[in-house]
Amino acid sequence: MIPKLCYFLKLLVFIILNNLILKLKLNIDGLLVYFPYDYIYPEQYSYMLELKRTLDAKGHGVLEMPSGTGKTISLLSLIVAYQKAYPLEVTKLVYCSRTVPEIEKVFNIIYIFITHCIINSYFKIAFQIHFSSVKYLSFLALRFGKEVDGKCHSLTASYIRAQHHSNPSQPVCQFYEEFDAVGRQVPIPPGIYNLDDLKDFGRRKGWCPYFLARYAILHANIVVYSYHYLLDPKIADLVSKELAKKSVVVFDEAHNIDNVCIDSMSVNITRRTLDRCQTNVETLQNTISRIKETDAAKLREEYSRLVEGLKEANVARETDMYLSNPVLPDEILQEAVPGSIRTAEHFVGFMKRFLEYLKARLRIHHVVQESAPQFLKDIYEKVCIDRKPLRFCAERLRSLLRTLEIADIADFSAITLISHFATLVSTYSKGFTIIIEPFEDRTPTIANPVLHFSCMDPSIAIKPVFGRFQSVIITSGTLSPLDIYPRILDFRPVTVASFTMTLARTCLCPLIVGRGNDQVAMTSKFETREDFAVIRNYGNLLLEMSAIVPDGIVAFFTSYIYMENIVASWYEQGILENIQRNKLIFIETQDAAETSMALEKYQEACENGRGAILLSVARGKVSEGIDFVHHYGRAVIMFGVPYVYTQSRILKARLEYLRDQFQIRENDFLTFDAMRHAAQCVGRAIRGKTDYGLMIFADKRYARADKRGKLPRWIQEHLTDGSLNLTIDETVQLGKHFLRQMAQPFRQEDQLGLSLLTLEQLQSEDMLQKIAQIAQQA
């Protein structure tokens, strides 16, 4: 299961705790914590208290703290201190973040934090070294992760190495051989290792950094990597299965964790996948017949191994040291591969039948939605495929590929995907749904059938993580309402808390604009979104704001289509022209290259005083990963409530499931989802205490209690009754006033004692009382 791995594995860090050069020594509830700065924010102290409680109770926690208040450093310093104080209770910190820049940010913080540390990196880069040993591959484009995997596999697979013993002309990877020979015995020197460090280390020693990293994870004190290594069963099996039970797992920026879980368990099959799969099957068949002529013993040997059953995996399981893999549920291991697919030809025949069946299913003209048992029943009736062999599909394919010694597995992604689907669909009867759509909703005339095998229950993927590790911390700047995450992820946290931002000056100004100057309600509600007056009012709002807000404004729309429509009619009404007198306009598109270009130019325009507006889409690339610090985002305008596309069948099925299983009403979930994205969008502008920005919610529906109540506490706190349902000119006046206030000189001394504490200030009685109010238990 090596493919994908190099796609996802991003960074690993290893820290040995010594030589701490730290400035502040805090006493958190009896634990000595080293803090690397001279000052501490009150909310950081409070956060650490809650975290300590969670670790003491050996339970899970959900903690919300605004971005820019030093979540990461608080987490690191407390957990590291805990590790140091109770080395037997907590052995390892596994820090998961979402995107590469975020992971790198964490890394930098660790650098600040600790002087002396260990390993690792980008596996794609790691592979580069891998190849330098083999000249003809040295210029392989790294972009194609799968190919790299395939080539790597062709040099390091066990049978290749076995062949090498008998036939030295068979190329093998020197780096791996070297590592295999000595690497495991030699301890890695303590230190922090990121991608490049590991690469260097590997090059010096002549060891393969990829395998070195996989091995080193076991010994590291801190590991930083992407979510997928823990959540995606296909990769977690390889990377994370040997992590000790006493690890603390932190999911940072976890407001979208349910979607990550769902994505990792879902499969989409198009006609193209099936066609490619067809070719794969043919290749397999040819290979089998060839091998049969030359080396029939090999196939017989495999057969007998399968009769024996999957004993090895079973042994590993009993010791409880491995992460249970959802694709391999408990019962499967106690049985041998069923007789009907044990021989290679039978299995290929079986795959063919299965493929034909899927093709037939995709040849429909209406939408079909069915549950997994229904699908299984249907497949049994139509092509006589039982549930049991389906379940072994993935495992059997793996074994076959190994036996056939197909080194380059890159081409077999299609058939692997199909086999995953087969295993999943036959394993889980609950929590999944199958939807076959003959065409996309937006283009009903073009036939493009897709089979969605969609997971509706995020708790399935995350359950092994919660079950296995003693403490799992879920944290982010926007997790409100806090109670919904434990429900949809199905776990029981010991602490659920939300922290506010203590501020020396009110640096955020949330405003809800509900009406235009003509008193027409502004809303992106479906019935009125095409309304001329609404569009004009939205245009006027942007125009007025562009005249009073300096430098950068980021405006978010609910969807690309809506944005296109609005911008088109603004153009016709001449609003765009007026806006362009004040600021330049940039637009995010679905094309990543175009968007990053726009973003770059946007930042340039903010930098040199021309001023710019970035029109983008909630849930888009800009809304998720890009920060608009200081002048890059002095105002964020959220046009409308970013509800997800409610007509999607997958969403409908999920809502239904949530209602039946978790008693979460459809509307609650939709609102929750919309508000977390809205909060995420507006939160882009405030990235710290010295930063300031306007947050404008341009939809009258935000003023309702059910929407407002779902915003994070640190935004809600500043949303007074006076800033609800404003008109455009009221907004302009308030904005102007706010921006002037914020432009007054603001120094660090002004923050001291209020939102920035020294050790003495922290220890004073009334400050401790104030700190107690910062955390709000949900």
Place this chain on the structure above:
Amino acid sequence: MDEEPERAKRWEGGYERTWEVLKEDESGSLKATVEDILFQAKRKRVFESHGQVRLGMMRHLFVIIDSSRSMEDHDLKPNRLTSTLKLMEYFVEEYFDQNPISQIGIITTKNKRAEKLTDLAGNPKKHTAALKKAVDSTCVGEPSLYNSLNLAMQTLKHMPAHTSKEILVVFSSLTTCDPANIYELIKALNGLKIRVSVIGLSAEVRVCTILTRETGGSYNVILDESHFKELLMLHVKPPPASSSSECSLIRMGFPQHVIASMSDQDAKPSFSMSHLDSAGEPELTLGGYYCPQCRAKYTELPVECKVCGLTLVSAPHLARSFHHLFPLEAFQETPLESYEGERFCEACQGELKDKSVFTCLACKKVFCVECDLFIHDTLHCCPSCMQTDRTS
């Protein structure tokens, strides 16, 4: 200038939330108001100005006034342009009052261009007249920070190294339309040791922050009209000279005022040399100041001699800028609770009610906050010390 700015009708004004100003700050900590911080800053200025620092007494200052579209905004009454020009007139007067041997020039920028309203000169009258005339000009287009800074730089770069070269930008717009990369220009300004300060009329603009930070100037954004005036007045005081600027002796002339009586037959009415660059009709006068070097006649001081280039000043002018060099020492601040003694201010005789009281280090008399500021900003001497001096 002392009158209240004329208030527009309520309905003409913008949306205001007057009740919020009155809001009590109950928590006392979470919402330290901006005014409080501002007050602290004000106090700080008093402290900063003290100590023996070398001041750039001979200043060459270019004031750049933004006259773009945004100057028509009505948030200053009657509009930003009129209000700014009015304050500028006052500023020019004050400036020459405090810096008699300095010069000033005015540049306006609109429609992506910059033009010189007045050249660098030491005569307040000409500037005030130009400012008065500018009130009627229309505000159009966008300003160009680059063009105006460049224009000012072209003149300032020829000024001798011992003078303090400054640019003050009154920037109303939030955008600037530049023909080239402004960061290159900032580097050039920095190299020429030209100090650029900005007063923003609407909000903090990034490029101004960088501009002022790089060139060592100050950047402030106004809250309202009175704050605007206050910020302008900050620029009246000469800034500390950078340590690297040269020291040199300058030749100055102190011409005597010669008054010829009408009865004197020898006296002939003559033209003042200053008419050379003024467009108005030259006037014949009898008396005047005569340059000690070349005997050219001038009716007003201070002035640079048109013929021999000598700086002509009068002694009182120099004396007036004296207090900048020997400022009054800051008073000691003590909280009211810990202060024991009579609870009234020495100067205004009012009761001491504020959080802290201020004690003069020389005579040990106490003052309230307002009087403390007044003494340091305006009087430049302690009234009670003066009294004791006289009696003793």
